[in-house]
Amino acid sequence: MNNCILVVDDQPINVRLLDVQLKAAGYTVLPAYGGQEALDMVNKHMPDIILLDIMMPGMDGYETCRSLKSNPKTAGIPVIFISALTDVNEKVNAFKCGGVDYICKPFQRDEVLSRVSTHLKLYFLQKSLQQQIDAEIAKRQSREQLLVQQSKMAAMGEMLGMIVHQWKQPLNAISSTAQDLEDAFIHNELDKQYLHSSVNTIISQTDFMLRTADDFRNFLRPSKAKTSFSVKNAIEEVISMFSPYFAKSGIAINISCSGDDFSTTGYPNEFKQVILNLINNARDAILTHPNNPKAAIDIHITAMAITIRDTGGGIPEAIIGRIFDAYFTTKAPDMGTGIGLYMSKTIIETNMGWRLTASNIEGGAEFKIVLKE
Structure with missing residues (x-):
């Protein structure tokens, strides 16, 4: 299918001249003799590019272009101004209102064809890239x-x-x-x-x-909106619910808080799920760590960060950079899905706007939720 070009000019002779030259180059041409007529034509036919005069009765070229750019449906169509106005301020105004190029009258055939061809290539390249981006976003959202x-x-x-x-x-x-x-x-x-x-x-x-x-x-019900909640209380609620489960494994959970308890804004239930994910991982590490003299998880809370330390022997250096990747796990297939840490990082960094890091300490690992830098 030939590319479609809308030619807008209140002078019929200019429209006919461009019509002949563009059709000879293989383009389909739509004529319009005023701004409002151009807008009507665009909504009906959606051309690939527009050649637009400036000085027209009623709605001039600037107003026409601004109207096109304000409509999401037509905003992406490239507009090349063709005008007898040669003052640099007119050219600046043309670009300010959304034009991609400016050709002075009297125009030359080769110049018009060259600029039309260039902007069509750029337009379709941009559309192709946007489609790829949209497809990737849709794929990522589905994932x-x-x-x-x-x-x-x-x-x-x-x-x-x-x-x-x-x-x-x-x-x-x-x-x-x-x-x-x-x-x-x-x-x-x-x-x-x-x-x-x-x-x-x-x-x-x-x-x-x-x-x-x-x-x-x-605990499993998602928070619908960000609310103010006590970090210490939220963590203590998690520990209160699950401490018998950890005690059965001989693991002590210790909580300490520097300064007064403080509140933050976020999604409290999702935050609790992250805390549970982190202490569950700590539990698994401790249980699989041989000759462990101390089975404990220490949680320290400050206004700046929440630190969770375990005595599970630490994370192998070869994989520490991958532990937050989706589906990455060192556990047996029936023991882990590889999505707990990935979702924890997503919740903390994407939903909460905080930061989640992991590092090794003597005898174990440290996960830190940084609320304030």
């Missing part, structure tokens, strides 16, 4: 959505495991109480006080399980 979904599924799997762990003790207590009730009935030991005590035990354990379920449900 990000997949990673987010996988991260959520992995988090839910971990949550279910932790809920099961949290519920084992109350379920055992309820089961034991029910058996005691049956035994008491068989041996005629069941009286009002015994029944009342057993019911209270069952209700207490059931309430604990309900609170645990609510805590986990709230």
Whole structure:
């Protein structure tokens, strides 16, 4: 298909001359004899380039060009001004309102064809690059959505495991109480006080399980908007929920805070998920580190940063630069997805506007969330 050129000039002789020259070069030409007519033609036919006169009755070339550039649908179409005005201020105005080039009348055929050809090439190159960029953005967004979904599924799997762990003790207590009730009935030991005590035990354990379920449900619910929250409180909530899970593995979690507790603005539930990801990774490192004299995770909070240190032996130098890459993991396929640290970095740096780094310290690794430089 031939490239389409809109020629706009209130003088028919100029339009006819350009029409002949451009058609002879293989272009399709659309004529317009005023600014408003040009806008109507553009909306109907979407030309590839516009040759635009300046001095026209009603809507002049400058106003026409500004109108084209204010419309996202037509803003990208290159506009070459062709005018008898030779003052440098007129040329400056032409470029200011969105023109890509300026040809003085009387124009020369070869000059017009050369500039049209050049700007068409630039226009289609720009369109091609934009299409590639749009395709890459769409691909990346699709990939990000997949990673987010996988991260959520992995988090839910971990949550279910932790809920099961949290519920084992109350379920055992309820089961034991029910058996005691049956035994008491068989041996005629069941009286009002015994029944009342057993019911209270069952209700207490059931309430604990309900609170645990609510805590986990709230933990997994994404924050819809940035809010002000206490960093220390958020971390303590995570530790309170999951400390029994870590204690079962013989790992102590210590929290310290320099100065007064402070608040920040961000997505508190997503922040909690990052903290859980980091301490879970620390736990895995500690459990796989042989001859570990101290199994501990230390969390230090300041107004500038949150530092999480473990005694898991550190990160091998050969891979430390890759640990935040999507799908990168050193764990067995059934032990890790390779998206936890990637999503943590995305949440902290893209969503929160902070910074997440990793480094080795003596005997372990250090992850730092930098809130203020």
